[in-house]
Amino acid sequence: MHWIIIKMSLYRHCLIKSMNCMVSRSDFSRLLHRKSALRCRTFSSLVSSRTSFDLGRSPARESQPNKDYYYITTPIFYVNAAPHMGHLYSAVIADCLHRYKQMRGFTSKFSTGTDEHGLKIQQAADAAGKYPLNFCTEVSEKFKSLFQSSQISYTDYIRTTGEQHRRAVEHFWTVLYDKDFIYKGEYEGWYSTPDESFLTESQVADSKDKNGKHIKVSLESGHQVEWMKEENYMFRLSEFRPALLQWLRENPRAVRPTKFYNIALQWLQEDLPDLSVSRQRDRLKWGIPVPGDPGQTIYVWLDALVNYLTVAGYPDGHCQWWPAARHVVGKDILKFHAIYWPAFLMAAGVPLPQAIYVHSHWTVSGQKMSKSLGNVVDPLERSQQYTVDGLRYFLLRQGVLDTDCDYYDDKVIKLLNSELADSLGGLLNRCTAPSINHEQVYPSFCGLCFPKENVRGSPEGRAAPEDYRLVESVSRLSAEFERHFENLQIYKALETVSHCVRQTNGFFQRHAPWKLDRNNPQERRWLDTILHVAMECLRVYGTLLQPVVPMTADVLLSRLSVEPSRRGWEDLNFLNRYQGENCPFEGRTLGSDTGILFSRLDRTEKAECKPKKSKKVK
Numbered sequence: 001m002h003w004i005i006i007k008m009s010l011y012r013h014c015l016i017k018s019m020n021c022m023v024s025r026s027d028f029s030r031l032l033h034r035k036s037a038l039r040c041r042t043f044s045s046l047v048s049s050r051t052s053f054d055l056g057r058s059p060a061r062e063s064q065p066n067k068d069y070y071y072i073t074t075p076i077f078y079v080n081a082a083p084h085m086g087h088l089y090s091a092v093i094a095d096c097l098h099r100y101k102q103m104r105g106f107t108s109k110f111s112t113g114t115d116e117h118g119l120k121i122q123q124a125a126d127a128a129g130k131y132p133l134n135f136c137t138e139v140s141e142k143f144k145s146l147f148q149s150s151q152i153s154y155t156d157y158i159r160t161t162g163e164q165h166r167r168a169v170e171h172f173w174t175v176l177y178d179k180d181f182i183y184k185g186e187y188e189g190w191y192s193t194p195d196e197s198f199l200t201e202s203q204v205a206d207s208k209d210k211n212g213k214h215i216k217v218s219l220e221s222g223h224q225v226e227w228m229k230e231e232n233y234m235f236r237l238s239e240f241r242p243a244l245l246q247w248l249r250e251n252p253r254a255v256r257p258t259k260f261y262n263i264a265l266q267w268l269q270e271d272l273p274d275l276s277v278s279r280q281r282d283r284l285k286w287g288i289p290v291p292g293d294p295g296q297t298i299y300v301w302l303d304a305l306v307n308y309l310t311v312a313g314y315p316d317g318h319c320q321w322w323p324a325a326r327h328v329v330g331k332d333i334l335k336f337h338a339i340y341w342p343a344f345l346m347a348a349g350v351p352l353p354q355a356i357y358v359h360s361h362w363t364v365s366g367q368k369m370s371k372s373l374g375n376v377v378d379p380l381e382r383s384q385q386y387t388v389d390g391l392r393y394f395l396l397r398q399g400v401l402d403t404d405c406d407y408y409d410d411k412v413i414k415l416l417n418s419e420l421a422d423s424l425g426g427l428l429n430r431c432t433a434p435s436i437n438h439e440q441v442y443p444s445f446c447g448l449c450f451p452k453e454n455v456r457g458s459p460e461g462r463a464a465p466e467d468y469r470l471v472e473s474v475s476r477l478s479a480e481f482e483r484h485f486e487n488l489q490i491y492k493a494l495e496t497v498s499h500c501v502r503q504t505n506g507f508f509q510r511h512a513p514w515k516l517d518r519n520n521p522q523e524r525r526w527l528d529t530i531l532h533v534a535m536e537c538l539r540v541y542g543t544l545l546q547p548v549v550p551m552t553a554d555v556l557l558s559r560l561s562v563e564p565s566r567r568g569w570e571d572l573n574f575l576n577r578y579q580g581e582n583c584p585f586e587g588r589t590l591g592s593d594t595g596i597l598f599s600r601l602d603r604t605e606k607a608e609c610k611p612k613k614s615k616k617v618k
């Protein structure tokens with residue numbers, strides 16, 4: 001025991017001292033051979049003894065005690081330039097998951113905002129001739145207004161220049177410093193300002209700028225890097241490699257989709273150098289000063305990542321929301337979220353987020369859409385052209401998390417015309433057109449016309465075998481939709497809905513209700529039944545589509561006279577009457593006609609020329 005206590009005194013911070021009474025001798029000597037694991041394990045056990053979190057053992061499992069809470073975040077956006085379609089994409093994914101979870105009965109918090117410190121912003125403000133904070137406010141407002149107009153229903157909008165955030169960052173830094181995970185050292189190496197990222201020799205390559213001058217660029221982003229040498233603070237990232245590996249191995253769903261999980265795992269096979277976490281104040285003024293050392297500014301990524309905690313209420317009140325945290329991020333910032341952030345959190349004794357959801361990029365002619373390449377697509381302009389819901393639908397229907405997707409206008413127009421205007425809008429129009437639905441009601445279902453499949457020989461039975469397949473598909477739809485959502489395959493969920501919409505149109509077409517004689521009681525019953533079935537289908541589609549196209553879904557459901565309190569997941573029961581139960585909508589007067597659900601879009605000249613795919617540039 002004496003020996004153990006002497007060894008332990010090597011570890012200066014006070015929390016580790018208290019391990020005396022917490023770790024068995026055999027455990028401890030094993031840990032001593034893995035010094036780097038020691039700190040993390042130690043923090044895990046110590047923190048879990050002080051709070052209700054089970055930190056080290058199961059930091060990122062997807063179903064946790066606080067199962068009614070859901071906390072989803074977008075990355076916070078750099079304010080060096082106006083938002084583009086790629087930014088909106090991150091926000092639309094998070095918004096859709098937030099709305100979906102709310103629909104599933106979760107209390108959901110959804111945070112977004114802007115990343116306002118760092119060299120890149122300082123330089124952009126200088127170039128614009130503006131005082132940095134004014135510059136940040138202007139651009140931050142642009143993001144806010146884009147999000148508001150795009151129905152991004154955030155509950156929190158954070159700016160890293162805010163007071164509460166500064167306090168959270170200072171606290172976080174102080175915890176890391178006091179625990180000896182930050183030390184003063186000298187950093188010498190490459191730095192990419194556009195990525196605000198430090199790079200090793202193996203992460204850069206030779207290149208030429210546009211004047212033919214020899215330069216070095218980041219292999220990952222292609223951005224030019226510069227050599228820097230300065231005294232600053234270093235974070236002991238190298239010590240966290242074993243703990244990070246353990247975390248990922250024990251939590252295969254911590255980073256999703258799997259493709260990105262494997263990439264993160266792969267990074268951890270290589271050495272993980274300590275990370276510079278400050279810059280000299282004379283080089284970088286625009287940032288939070290290091291507590292106790294005003295000559296240094298905190299590294300912008302450390303500052304930015306803490307935003308997720310700030311919104312959760314860190315340092316004092318984050319226990320309710322933090323355990324439910326999920327981060328939506330683009331693949332370009334995976335390393336910051338899957339390596340640096342968990343290491344910072346482990347060091348600070350804060351549990352890790354539940355999951356990191358990674359998406360790929362929108363490209364234009366095969367090249368990443370980005371301001372530096374000058375090929376950005378303006379989301380405001382496009383949402384005016386295609387409507388907000390049109391754009392949301394396109395991004396979520398076409399965007400596949402694990403592959404890049406090329407953007408071009410013709411693709412948007414074709415998709416929206418076919419799926420929202422013709423198929424979904426057409427179906428609503430058919431069911432509610434006064435020429436077919438004279439009384440403007442949600443008509444009655446007749447069990448004799450559409451008997452249960454196994455009931456044979458009903459003389460009035462009119463349903464065809466394909467109609468039973470439709471009933472089956474729509475009855476299964478919410479379960480399939482759920483499965484795809486939980487797998488983060490929103491595009492597949494939408495594909496399934498779209499398939500059902502097509503089936504329903506087929507049903508309508510097959511029975512041509514406009515040919516039925518409404519004065520003949522038998523035909524009238526069948527006419528009403530066709531409309532009832534089609535409207536029930538539409539009600540299910542409208543309910544499921546709410547997280548994706550909230551305004552269109554609202555118009556659709558209102559027209560069907562489905563009140564807001566009956567638009568929840570529990571209201572998805574399809575075709576109750578076929579099951580012999582009551583249908584609360586039967587016989588209701590329809591809501592007022594507010595016009596076409598989704599107007600067909602014209603192909604503009606710009607849209608008609610589909611760009612040729614050029615060679616993909618990383």
Ligand code: MSP
Nearest residue numbers: 075076077078086087115304305329330361362369
């Ligand atoms: N400020 C950092 C994030 C800090 S989070 C603690 C940052 N900002 S960013 O403005 O450059 O990017 C924000 C998000 O937009 C990222 O998820 C990024 O992947 C996403 N996109 C930027 N360009 C994109 C595309 N072309 N396509 C899809 N998303 C892309 O990184």
